Amino acid sequence: MVHVRQLDPSASPLDYFGYEARRLREAAGMTLEQLGKVIYCTGSLIGQVETASKVPSRTFAEALDAAFMTDGFFSRLLKLVLRSQLPKWFQPYAEMEAKAAFISTYQCQVVYGLLQTPEYAAALVAVDHPDRVEELVAARMERMRILEKKQPPAVWVVLDEAVLLREVGSREVMRKQLARLVSFRDNPWVNIQVLPLAGGVHSGMVGSFTLLRFDDDPDIYYSESYDQAHMTANPDVIRERSVGYARLQAGALSVDESADLIARVMEERYGDRAEDVA
Template sequence: MHINVLDPGASPLDYYGFELRRLREAAGLTQRQLGEIVNYTGSLVGQIETARKVPTQEFSERVDAALGTDGLLSRLVPLVLRSQLPAWFRQVAELEARATEICTFQMNMVHGLLQTEPYARAVLSVLDETDLDDRTAVRLARQQIFGKEQPPVFWAVLSEAALHQEIGGREVMLGQLRHLLSFQKNPRVNIQVLPYEVGEHAGLTGSFNLYRFEGDPPIVYTEGYGSGHPSANPETVNDCSLRYDHLRAAALSLRDSAELIRRVMEERYGEHRDSVGGPVA
């Protein structure tokens, strides 16, 4: 795509590229000069200006500071990243951004809002490694909802299987499980593990998310291969709400869940603890 025919109305990414070029030229800088100022290559600046590369939050903040844009590009980033999600998944990102409470049950892997960068990369690379950097950045950008002035209350019930499914290898799993433990003192992010010993449980049909809002009815979301299924049907919502209550009751307490995560780290992935429970290098 030639920069001169870039249509700012075509997509948020095109609009971002158009504005970046306009601001750079207004400052009298070449792509290379701007790249040198913000410590990126001129080639990357050109790729973003032509909507061939997705901008990161860090890149945007540096350019805003260099060009004195009063945060214009940084404010565009969430919109740009959300537009890069698969079309069927964009509604989920919007639900996450609006929700006051998110409840999720996950059977075999950690929820995207709790994933580390290496774990997310491993998940997204299965059968498709195209634009992997951009797709990983887009997934991680959803986690910015936890940094809002009023972040949602997040409840996650993870099947113990999610701790044992070795995604990305041993080191990736160790990092991912450490990340889960990092939320222990955050009262708005609560992680419980449903242990194997529970046997049959209310979530055997599969993973699901429940979103609650201020002033709007709750929505249940389930997912298939390449498709998402949101529903505000009261019967569906009531059924999944009841199932979630039973899952949360059957799961280990927050403290016991953390202890099980530590035990899996030690027994499954070989991380040893000192006498007070801290990891030993």
């Protein structure tokens, strides 16, 4: 007899997902292969999800909901599953980010997570976690769903020009990433400003940081290092960093000027002609 791993549904959201998927499949009297034919995937993949050895995709969760008529149960549970894949020190911030009404962030090294393409995110994740790229990218993409809400947060991003010039992944990856940034040009909820290198020293020299504002809760300041995060609602910190952020905005190009610069870098540095020259 083949030994089937027994899951503890209280161990983690991923274990709970697998436990419920197996429970409903067995209640329906279906084998892995039979369910696979219904939701258009292999029985092996279903088995991996049921044993919590693979993180399910949103398509997979939606297919289970349709197959078992669970009224979106697996799709809702997937949010918890993907959030649980984020580093533990980052999870509290992700929860607060999802509730924020206004997000102001300065990024000096990489594109802000909510604006990253899957390819760009994968290139970043692969540096330190080459064996977990798929699930970590899926978790990052899930964070972005807050931009699709009926009432999304207002997002204001100040990007150091160096972010545009540092090649992450490949020229093709960068071209797609910068094209995504340009696509927000007419989005009233997402504003992007580029802080030019020619501006010299500025109030963001200490590193990237984010300010979160809420409708009914105190503002929060957030910054991070390699393996830990710093999050505080200290009014003095909020005041000091809010003034610093205002100075960054004042020194940055306008939203339209920034979009023009991003588009120019996209074509001149990462376009087809740039590859030919290289």
